[in-house]
Amino acid sequence: SPTGDSWGIFTFLCAALCNLPALPALNCSEELGAGQSIQQTYDLTRYLEHQLRTLAGTYLNYLGPPFNEPDFNPPRLVRAEPRVPSATVDLDLWRGLTDNARLAANYRAYSRLLCYLRVLDGQVGTAELRHRLAHFCASLQGLVLSIGGVMSSLGYPLPAGPAAPPAGPPGAPAAPNDFLKKMDDFWLLKELQTWLWRSAKDFNRLKKKVPPAVVTLRLEARGF
Amino acid sequence: ETHTQYERVGADVTMKCGSMDWDAAVTWTANGTDIDESHLNGSYLILKNVDLSQSGQYSCYEGSSWHLKYQTNLRVGTPPKEPVLMCRSNNYPKGFYCSWHLPTPTYIPNSFNISVIHGTKDMVCEKDAVPKNRCHIRYLQLFSTVKYKVTLTVTNPLGKNFTTLTFDEFAIVKPDPPESVVAKPVPNNPRRLEVSWQNPSSWPDPESFPLKFFLRYRPLILDQWQHVELSDGTSHTITDAYAGKEYIIQVAAKDNDIGTWSDWSVAVHATPWTEEPKHLTTEAQITETTSASTSSFMAPPTTKICDKGAMVGSGAMAVCWTAGLVVAAYSVLFI
Numbered sequence: 311s312p313t314g315d316s317w318g319i320f321t322f323l324c325a326a327l328c329n330l331p332a333l334p335a336l337n338c339s340e341e342l343g344a345g346q347s348i349q350q351t352y353d354l355t356r357y358l359e360h361q362l363r364t365l366a367g368t369y370l371n372y373l374g375p376p377f378n379e380p381d382f383n384p385p386r387l388v389r390a391e392p393r394v395p396s397a398t399v400d401l402d403l404w405r406g407l408t409d410n411a412r413l414a415a416n417y418r419a420y421s422r423l424l425c426y427l428r429v430l431d432g433q434v435g436t437a438e439l440r441h442r443l444a445h446f447c448a449s450l451q452g453l454v455l456s457i458g459g460v461m462s463s464l465g466y467p468l469p470a471g472p473a474a475p476p477a478g479p480p481g482a483p484a485a486p487n488d489f490l491k492k493m494d495d496f497w498l499l500k501e502l503q504t505w506l507w508r509s510a511k512d513f514n515r516l517k518k519k520v521p522p523a524v525v526t527l528r529l530e531a532r533g534f
Numbered sequence: 535e536t537h538t539q540y541e542r543v544g545a546d547v548t549m550k551c552g553s554m555d556w557d558a559a560v561t562w563t564a565n566g567t568d569i570d571e572s573h574l575n576g577s578y579l580i581l582k583n584v585d586l587s588q589s590g591q592y593s594c595y596e597g598s599s600w601h602l603k604y605q606t607n608l609r610v611g612t613p614p615k616e617p618v619l620m621c622r623s624n625n626y627p628k629g630f631y632c633s634w635h636l637p638t639p640t641y642i643p644n645s646f647n648i649s650v651i652h653g654t655k656d657m658v659c660e661k662d663a664v665p666k667n668r669c670h671i672r673y674l675q676l677f678s679t680v681k682y683k684v685t686l687t688v689t690n691p692l693g694k695n696f697t698t699l700t701f702d703e704f705a706i707v708k709p710d711p712p713e714s715v716v717a718k719p720v721p722n723n724p725r726r727l728e729v730s731w732q733n734p735s736s737w738p739d740p741e742s743f744p745l746k747f748f749l750r751y752r753p754l755i756l757d758q759w760q761h762v763e764l765s766d767g768t769s770h771t772i773t774d775a776y777a778g779k780e781y782i783i784q785v786a787a788k789d790n791d792i793g794t795w796s797d798w799s800v801a802v803h804a805t806p807w808t809e810e811p812k813h814l815t816t817e818a819q820i821t822e823t824t825s826a827s828t829s830s831f832m833a834p835p836t837t838k839i840c841d842k843g844a845m846v847g848s849g850a851m852a853v854c855w856t857a858g859l860v861v862a863a864y865s866v867l868f869i
Contacts, residue, residue, distance in 0.1 A: 356791065381700065383680075383681045383683070383700055385653065385654065386653060386679075386680060396679065397677040397679070398675050398676070398677050398678050398679060399675065399676055399677060400674065400675055400676075401627060401673055401674065401675065401676050404676055404677075405742075497679070500679045501679055503679075504677050504678070504679045505677075507677065507704055507791065507792060508676075508677040510790070510791040510792075511677075511742065511743065511791070514742055514743065514744055514790065514791075515741075515742045518741050518742070
């Protein structure tokens, strides 16, 4: 229908060109920005998950057997202080997280994971691995910033992040031997992978709850 | 008393007549039919290389008095082969189910025991009443890094066997196919078909765990499918159907981020709209209908007004806008 067509074009144009001040009667600023950056953050987690698959494959081969065996399913050693933030969460608790808590959990997790990955970067042997790790860390840094951006645009305070990247993991004792160190690396990659899967779901949930400003936008357009 | 006796296919079976002596005079029957003396060794019944047809009720009677001395139910079968086990989450994030079966029948009763271990924790897989050979588990935690290990043991009187599956929470996610797939022709559009469907009802939370869809369609007369992947929405309009040809259409679903594609939905058939066939009419009517049909196929006037609010005809692809070709491409989607 004709009205349908012009409405459709109108919505698209607004989304694409909403930075132009020339468009009248549109409030394409912060609220739409939050919605867009949630989408961007979601896309970034998917990209990172894809990147991680290659990185993990290379790294686990570098660690050698049994770490690079597909069936490798070791028991989780309980360390004095949990070294790496875990994505695992009680189902009802996860459902009930406020937007702020949900975003903060992601922000904290990736900030710390980034620290540990940077430590790893300083230790690995091959140039190829160093290069891949560096690239991944840069993308992961982008994700942390993106989450921070979403939180700011929604008016949430950023959680106090970890201080400058430590020489070693803060608080936790260094692994006493080479094998246990490799186990730590193995679990770091696993937790990172799980967090990226979880974040896709976290951001899906956030996408649905983008502020009603988007609804306001539609009403304005209909009257236009 | 009656006993039940289980024996393997191909085994040699010796049946004793209860507590009767070896040299007692007895008569054996199988399912009521007398057994020939050649199968006897004294009062023992010998069955060599038994097969399935020899299952049945064997009775032993004392020679002269026809007193029933012993009865046994012989069941010939096999020990279980390695069972086939499958686990799947069609209701993520609620949990998953496992179902199993034996690749070949054993012909005797089997019992199944399933155990699920998650890290160090034992979990209980609740057996379903229907269908049999199926159990389900609720997730207590989500986004787990530790794998699930499911072991199925099958036991029968002749032996046992088992199989194990180890998997990550994410790996077994596979929704049920989409439901209520409907395909309809679009009036006055000979090359279109409107397809709509619903999320599978077993998928509990499409809001937080959205599904994406894969549509495939082909005219019945061709073998080659065309595919469309849709990242959201539960409807799609096919715009390149061959006029007048009957189409077969199916849809599949997948969690947006994890797991595998569902099976294809039930197939639906539809044929695009075609113009009503013209009947034999009088000359006057012919001229009327001819002029009417010509005007309805006239291309709508193309507006050269470069406004946001410009109307776009259903056939026209041109939108006069300096922002570029991208706009034109997107505007087609909204037509």
